[in-house]
Amino acid sequence: MGRMGRAGRSLGTMMMIGLTLSACATRRGGVSLNDPANAGSPTEIARRCEDFPKTFGYAEKSVGGRLAASALLAPLMIGVGLAGTVTGDIRGLALATAGPVQMGRWTAQASKDNQDQRTSFRQACEEGGGPDTVVAARAVLSLAQVRERERSNRDAVRLYRDTLGILDRAGSGESEDAATAALAVAALIEKTTPSDPEIGLFYERALRIREDRSDAQPLNVASLLMQYARWLRNTGRIGEAEMLSTRADALIREAQAVEARVRAASSTDVVVGENCSPVSVNALDQLNQDAAAEGRTGRVLAVDCDPAGQIGAVRLATPTGTIDTLTFDTHESDPAATIRAGLFTTGP
Secondary structure, eight states, X not given: OHHHHHHHHHHHHHHHHHHHHHHHHHHHHOOOTTSGGGTTSHHHHHHHHHHGGGGGGGGSOXXXXXXXXXXXXXXXXXXXXXXXXXXXXXXXXXXXXXXXXXXXXXXXXXXXXXXHHHHHXXXXXXXXXXXXXXXXXXXXXXXXXXXXXXXXXXXXXHHHHHHHHHHHHTTOTTXXXXXXXXXXXXXXXXXXXXTXXXXXXXXXXXXXXXXXXXXXXXXXXXXXXXXXHHHHHHTTOHHHHHHHHHHHHHHHHHHHHHHHHHHTOOTTOOEEOTXXXXXXXXXXXXXXXXXXXXXXXXXXXXXXXXXXXXXXXXXXXXXXXXXXXXXXXXXXXXXXXXXXXXXXXXXX
């Protein structure tokens, strides 16, 4: 045993020396593909992108399953078809001949779809510069959406999760792509396990992304808030749901006010208040146009309205060059006439 132990230690020492010399030779003779300094080389990117589609083999269509189905159903189709032909049903011949052909095409199409999928992933990976890039993530996101439309929800969930993982590694975990994937996977999980607490995490992520965007759309954020609130309410978290609903209502009112201001936009650059109706603004624009047509210097500068949309106050430049403010109460029958007098009167 002693001699064997010494022999084993000697062999181990020789192996370590050999490995050390090999490593030195490798460093002197070339660059390892796994060296971080070489990670961005075209050769390394190509190698990684060649392997990238294999990661999503779980989402490929089952060719073997289709072959088995074809092997089982094709003879049955032929038998049923021929039996129909014997009884005089001309559709039997079509079933006996065309049925197996269609089954073969169905199987071949699955194989082609899988190959197209692998090619698409590899090309996206190479285009983006590697597997952990936004371009690669979008290719996975696109396939997830296809599988969801095909009702392959299990594959879709995994693909959406993989999309988020790639975006995180690419430094784009707060992008709109991430919000889209997070919402999609939340909805799919909710269909099978509606009380899964992970659903809330996905809603939170999507909400944070969409609220923080510089071009955030109030109605889109409000819709997401209501969706999240519905899930919270269904899981018994009523207080949190009410808070989100209140935020959603405020955003909806804000969006409606903006829409109203757009509808009531002035064609003569009158500054329009929040509650003003298009009818009131159009009347003031007409006054400005009439004054300009007569060569007068007076014009309406700004208008504010009451909650009913009626003119409450008007700021105008008078023909004498002064700035005046006219106010109106709710009983004013014709504010436009009073404003016209202010625009067209040059003296006391």
